[in-house]
Amino acid sequence: MELINRAPAIANYIRHLELSFGKWDDGPNDFLCTLQRLTKVESLTISHWDFLDWRTLQWPVRNALLRLMYLPTFTTLTLRSVDNFLLADLVHAANLRCLKILKFYSTTFFENSTDAAPVTPIILPEKSVQLRELLFDSEGMSGIKQITDARRFDGLPVIDLTGLASLSVNVDDMDALRTFLKQCEYLVKLELTSKTFPQAS
């Protein structure tokens, strides 16, 4: 971050960014200024040493992160130990193609995701997010059910799964998987793990 502040031109060349939040969850001001300089980020990893509640992030921090997600170059979002993420926040991530959810433990991940209004901007993009790759590394089915159900204010899905090519998920509900896969017409890669042993219907 200090390097970017000293030589701002570098910011235009940063494609992949990993942000690990610590006990100073909201970050210092110069951290936010530095994020504002980035213009061509393609992938962002947000992680926390323990647990980050997305909805308790202060607005300046959350807005700075959302601005990165809304860049035209942005394609890949990885959330590690981030809970209560809002799917509605992805409505304007027009070029998001890959979503990876790692190490989340709460079953309320994504819950009521469309209840809260998206931050900015207000005008909805023409299309839903066209996701190609989706990964959940634990307790996956509750999360992907939320993705399936999430709707924008105009009724379109927040995430269009028709073109999903790669799915990696922990299977704890075979019926939920069946329902989910019905949306996917071009599934090329499927990775299933099982940490529980449900009964198939």
Added chain:
Amino acid sequence: MIFFFNHIISVPCNSAFAGFGDIITPHIRVLKVASLSESPDPNHDIYQGTIPSELAKIAGGNVVELTIEVTLWDSSAEEWGKLDTALASSKWPALKTFLLTIRVLSRHGPEIDRMAESFEQVRKAQFPRLLASQSVDFRIELRWI
């Protein structure tokens, strides 16, 4: 019948993937990479071959790469032959790579040595088709956890 070191390992069944084949069937035209991984559950230690029977349901598709990871500790090794039969090249025309990883519960040094020896016998006896296949890169790996 070959016993794999005191009934320690067998092909799992009654597993979390029961019903997997039916769910995947609509996708076999485009599906190319499939991976199944089971973690141990001490409450479910009776297996009878679900994965081979589920794989049989999606034979004939375009799967190029198949990975299976199982964690086992029970029963005989004779069921592995079902996996070898289910993945015969005539039924999986596009298959190029099959990686089977068997994780077993940690044991002491001498037991690991005996198990590895027994495992080699099982590999040769239970996977004749896959080992002889010219079209499939078949790798089988034993891990201690």
